[in-house]
Amino acid sequence: MQKNAFFNGLTIPLMLLLPQLAITVVFFYWPASQAVWQSFLLEDAFGTSTEFVWFENYQLLFSDPGYLKAFINTLIFSSFVCMLSLSIALLFAVMADRAIRGAEIFKTLLIWPYAVAPAVAGVLWLFMFDPSLGMLARGLSSMGIAWNPRLNGNDAMLLVILAATWKQISYNFLFFLAGLQSIPKSVIEAAVIDGARPMRRFWTIVFPLLSPTTFFLLVVNIVYVFFDTFGIIDTITGGGPSGATETLVYKVFSDGKGGSNLGGSAAQSVVLLVMVIAMTAVQFKFIERRVSY
Amino acid sequence: MVEDRRLGDLIAYIILSIGVLIVAFPVWLTFVASTWDAATIINGQLPLYPGPKLFENYYRILFVGTSGTTREPVLGMMLNSFVMAMAIAIGKIFISVLSAYAIVYYRFPFRMAAFWIIFVTLMLPVEVRIFPTFKVVSDLNMLDTYQGLAVPLIASATGTLLFRQFFMTIPDELLEASRIDGAGPFKFFKDTVVPLSITTIAALFVIQFIYGWNQYLWPLLVTTKDSMQTIVIAIKKMIVTSDALTEWQLAMATAMLAMLPPVLVVVLMQRLFVKGLVETEK
Amino acid sequence: MAQVTLTNVKKVYAGGVEAVKGVSFDIPDGGFCVLVGPSGCGKSTLLRMVAGLETISAGEVSIGERVVNEIGPADRDIAMVFQNYALYPHMSVYDNMAYGLRNRGTPKDEIDRRVKEAARILAIEGLLERRPKQLSGGQRQRVAMGRAIVRKPQVFLFDEPLSKLDAKLRVQMRVEIKKLQRALGVTAIYVTHDQVEAMTLSDKLVVMNGGQVEQIGLPADVYKKPASKFVATFIGSPPMNILPGTIDGPGIVALGDAILEARDLRQDLPAQTAVEVGLRPEDVEIASEGEAGSLPFDVEFIEELGATQLFHGQLAGLPFVMQAATDVVAAQAGRIWITVDPDRVHVFDSMTGVRLGRV
Numbered sequence: 001m002q003k004n005a006f007f008n009g010l011t012i013p014l015m016l017l018l019p020q021l022a023i024t025v026v027f028f029y030w031p032a033s034q035a036v037w038q039s040f041l042l043e044d045a046f047g048t049s050t051e052f053v054w055f056e057n058y059q060l061l062f063s064d065p066g067y068l069k070a071f072i073n074t075l076i077f078s079s080f081v082c083m084l085s086l087s088i089a090l091l092f093a094v095m096a097d098r099a100i101r102g103a104e105i106f107k108t109l110l111i112w113p114y115a116v117a118p119a120v121a122g123v124l125w126l127f128m129f130d131p132s133l134g135m136l137a138r139g140l141s142s143m144g145i146a147w148n149p150r151l152n153g154n155d156a157m158l159l160v161i162l163a164a165t166w167k168q169i170s171y172n173f174l175f176f177l178a179g180l181q182s183i184p185k186s187v188i189e190a191a192v193i194d195g196a197r198p199m200r201r202f203w204t205i206v207f208p209l210l211s212p213t214t215f216f217l218l219v220v221n222i223v224y225v226f227f228d229t230f231g232i233i234d235t236i237t238g239g240g241p242s243g244a245t246e247t248l249v250y251k252v253f254s255d256g257k258g259g260s261n262l263g264g265s266a267a268q269s270v271v272l273l274v275m276v277i278a279m280t281a282v283q284f285k286f287i288e289r290r291v292s293y
Numbered sequence: 294m295v296e297d298r299r300l301g302d303l304i305a306y307i308i309l310s311i312g313v314l315i316v317a318f319p320v321w322l323t324f325v326a327s328t329w330d331a332a333t334i335i336n337g338q339l340p341l342y343p344g345p346k347l348f349e350n351y352y353r354i355l356f357v358g359t360s361g362t363t364r365e366p367v368l369g370m371m372l373n374s375f376v377m378a379m380a381i382a383i384g385k386i387f388i389s390v391l392s393a394y395a396i397v398y399y400r401f402p403f404r405m406a407a408f409w410i411i412f413v414t415l416m417l418p419v420e421v422r423i424f425p426t427f428k429v430v431s432d433l434n435m436l437d438t439y440q441g442l443a444v445p446l447i448a449s450a451t452g453t454l455l456f457r458q459f460f461m462t463i464p465d466e467l468l469e470a471s472r473i474d475g476a477g478p479f480k481f482f483k484d485t486v487v488p489l490s491i492t493t494i495a496a497l498f499v500i501q502f503i504y505g506w507n508q509y510l511w512p513l514l515v516t517t518k519d520s521m522q523t524i525v526i527a528i529k530k531m532i533v534t535s536d537a538l539t540e541w542q543l544a545m546a547t548a549m550l551a552m553l554p555p556v557l558v559v560v561l562m563q564r565l566f567v568k569g570l571v572e573t574e575k
Numbered sequence: 576m577a578q579v580t581l582t583n584v585k586k587v588y589a590g591g592v593e594a595v596k597g598v599s600f601d602i603p604d605g606g607f608c609v610l611v612g613p614s615g616c617g618k619s620t621l622l623r624m625v626a627g628l629e630t631i632s633a634g635e636v637s638i639g640e641r642v643v644n645e646i647g648p649a650d651r652d653i654a655m656v657f658q659n660y661a662l663y664p665h666m667s668v669y670d671n672m673a674y675g676l677r678n679r680g681t682p683k684d685e686i687d688r689r690v691k692e693a694a695r696i697l698a699i700e701g702l703l704e705r706r707p708k709q710l711s712g713g714q715r716q717r718v719a720m721g722r723a724i725v726r727k728p729q730v731f732l733f734d735e736p737l738s739k740l741d742a743k744l745r746v747q748m749r750v751e752i753k754k755l756q757r758a759l760g761v762t763a764i765y766v767t768h769d770q771v772e773a774m775t776l777s778d779k780l781v782v783m784n785g786g787q788v789e790q791i792g793l794p795a796d797v798y799k800k801p802a803s804k805f806v807a808t809f810i811g812s813p814p815m816n817i818l819p820g821t822i823d824g825p826g827i828v829a830l831g832d833a834i835l836e837a838r839d840l841r842q843d844l845p846a847q848t849a850v851e852v853g854l855r856p857e858d859v860e861i862a863s864e865g866e867a868g869s870l871p872f873d874v875e876f877i878e879e880l881g882a883t884q885l886f887h888g889q890l891a892g893l894p895f896v897m898q899a900a901t902d903v904v905a906a907q908a909g910r911i912w913i914t915v916d917p918d919r920v921h922v923f924d925s926m927t928g929v930r931l932g933r934v
Binding site: 003004005006007008009010012013014016017019020021023024026027028029030031032034035038088091092095096098100106108109110111112113114115116117118119120121123124125126127128132133134135138166169170171174175178198223227228230231234235249252253256262265266269272273276277280 | 298301302304305306308309312313315316317319320322323326334335336337339387388389391392394395396397398399400401402403404407410411413414415417418420421422423424425426428429430444445447448453461465466468469478503506507508509510525526528529532541544545548551552555556558559560563566567570571
Binding site: 464466467469470471472473474475476480484485488489491 | 627647648649650653654655657658659660661662663664665666674678679722
């Protein structure tokens with residue numbers, strides 16, 4: 001895609017691009033290449049010498065049970081958050097798409113959690129489910145349900161899933177609603193004339209027509225769960241108890257924090273980098289396909 | 294349509310009300326907690342209605358600060374957050390509107406290369422390259438500075454892609470008419486492109502302000518001085534593992550204050566917010 | 576005011592596509608030249624080369640005494656009205672008109688005077704504070720004209736300016752454009768694919784096809800003596816009937832069994848040469864059976880147009896249309912006999928489509 005009317009020249013466009021390119025190179029390409037470089041280096045215990053070790057960091061990484069665990073955690077965490085937040089958001093969006101009175105107000109009331117920082121969302125849920133003072137935690141224990149996210153890994157995982165879902169519903173809701181509203185009324189009316197009842201109408205007409213939105217949201221949600229949930233996990237569990245809620249991104253941070261395992265942390269970064277690039281490629285293909293419709 | 298809608302509408306109201314409840318309850322509880330004293334909370338006696346300490350708690354947190362954990366008053370942290378969010382939003386708009394203009398309205402040898410260099414950064418958040426980026430910032434002596442907080446987060450492709458997409462919808466004839474009217478590249482940019490982009494700029498601003506305000510990991514790393522803390526990272530510091538030391542009423546008041554500006558932006562500028570969100574993701 | 580001269584102007588796009596293949600003509604000072612042709616014939620490209628929006632690959636364009644090939648659009652002393660008007664959506668009507676003058680550093684009171692004058696001429700004085708969005712199609716059209724007028728250019732360029740208007744408004748604006756151009760005495764070049772606009776507006780008609788000029792002339796001459804089969808069928812509505820025939824002698828063509836006299840026909844063509852004969856529906860008259868030079872026409876159905884009627888049917892086994900006054904009564908179907916004035920019989924080369932007229 002390009003314009004048929006344009007200017008010529010080289011100096012001016014390069015000057016215009018300079019700020020963005022400079023920032024991108026200094027704070028993106030340089031650090032990213034540093035990460036790749038470091039992933040091939042190993043520091044000794046005292047940090048006095050470094051050695052080029054080829055893929056040893058990667059070998060160590062993939063044989064590390066802790067990394068495997070973080071991988072499984074990420075898988076569980078992201079599938080639950082995606083499933084929950086997408087289906088709940090879709091339900092709300094379908095309801096808000098009905099021409100009911102006050103639909104606009106409901107919309108406003110449902111979208112604002114997007115503006116809540118993940119870290120703050122984490123604190124909110126931590127406060128509700130803190131085993132000793134949380135209102136809902138006490139409710140659970142009064143019903144005889146054992147609950148302690150500080151000690152029980154499953155409880156901790158459940159809590160971060162709930163907080164991350166809560167935060168993501170508004171985003172998915174907004175896109176589903178926009179997707180629903182872009183379905184031509186005439187298509188729905190044709191289905192009504194064809195005798196399709198509301199539920200059938202939804203599953204045979206509306207849901208298939210929404211599939212581009214759903215697919216798009218799925219990719220975005222995976223990226224969200226991977227990266228933006230760092231604040232939620234850090235405030236609620238700090239990756240604990242004993243690594244039960246440590247995701248891939250969290251592990252990059254915790255392994256690199258003390259500077260003790262920079263090579264390993266860098267190798268993890270590179271693995272994540274590759275995963276995100278793959279997702280971007282999928283997304284890009286999808287955008288291309290959608291444009292050609 | 295001729296259809297009995299009453300039952301369906303009723304179900305819709307019930308489900309949406311449950312939705313609003315789910316969304317609002319944690320925040321209401323936070324607000325309630327911020328209006329009671331520490332003892333009520335720690336004893337697990339928190340009721341569902343606000344208490345008497347609203348002004349006391351908020352006054353203390355805004356102007357005095359917590360006694361042990363963060364020391365600084367939250368007002369200063371809010372200022373830090375505000376400066377960071379504004380710098381990210383304005384900086385990103387500035388660099389991306391310029392680069393998109395160059396890519397869309399100029400033909401030059403490295404055009405596609407420049408586009409791809411920028412495009413690759415689209416979905417790679419700072420978390421992936423966190424430590425090397427931290428090292429660059431520290432080598433540049435930018436730790437504990439506003440530049441250090443904001444500039445590395447400006448580097449991303451979203452803005453450029455958004456403006457590029459918008460510029461492509463401006464009819465070619467407008468450039469041609471401007472040319473006949475004697476306007477060159479700078480005049481066309483200033484008199485036509487920027488005024489036409491105002492809503493797009495505003496929409497991007499809303500999204501980026503929220504993004505900047507809500508940053509967590511990055512400010513956690515690059516700020517070491519108490520005076521440079523942002524409000525979002527302060528909340529975490531206020532909550533210490535042993536419950537006895539956590540001044541929950543103050544942490545919750547801080548959480549309310551941390552939510553207030555971005556939530557206000559979303560509610561008051563809902564149309565721009567929705568536009569920004571939907572269009573940056575296209 | 577100025578004369579515009581095009582000398583062997585070519586446009587070759589990167590990739591070798593030749594959009595304009597060497598066009599030469601000139602427009603006298605104050606003339607109204609219409610470029611007409613089907614889409615893709617190169618007429619818009621030619622106009623845009625005169626405007627300076629496209630570079631000229633070869634040849635020369637001059638405005639007045641000045642060759643403008645290397646001069647930017649702003650300095651060619653031209654004004655252009657675009658198909659989609661290209662009004663600046665964020666500026667008021669006043670600012671839209673004033674923008675070009677401001678860029679030239681025209682004094683403020685002079686700008687004000689000119690904008691108000693143009694607004695008065697176009698009867699849009701009440702709209703000056705509005706935004707383009709708040710205007711109707713016809714009003715936008717006027718603002719686009721106003722933007723051209725205030726510049727007091729040497730040449731007006733119009734790129735299908737009426738194509739976005741509804742039929743009724745189109746007729747009205749067409750008349751206004753012509754009046755305005757006369758009153759201001761500015762040279763105009765006007766691109767359209769609408770042959771009615773082309774006929775009514777121009778005092779110099781340029782018919783283009785495939786990047787080349789098919790014919791240049793007064794509109795009446797182009798209509799009366801189309802230089803090619805393409806022009807013959809493009810200008811005129813309903814289009815000219817084209818029938819295959821052969822030369823039967825000097826000035827005589829045969830259409831099947833029937834013989835037809837053609838006054839404007841080269842005399843040196845050998846008998847039996849295959850040609851194509853063009854007859855305009857409006858030139859056909861009803862004759863009585865057996866009249867000398869009459870042709871049999873099998874009418875299949877009749878279209879009533881109000882002022883006239885169209886007879887559709889077959890002539891010598893080929894589809895044929897004639898136009899008749901409403902008082903002509905004919906059976907809904909059946910054979911009638913027709914004649915054509917020998918001055919209005921057009922003969923074209925069956926291979927090249929070129930008119931085979933007297934030299």
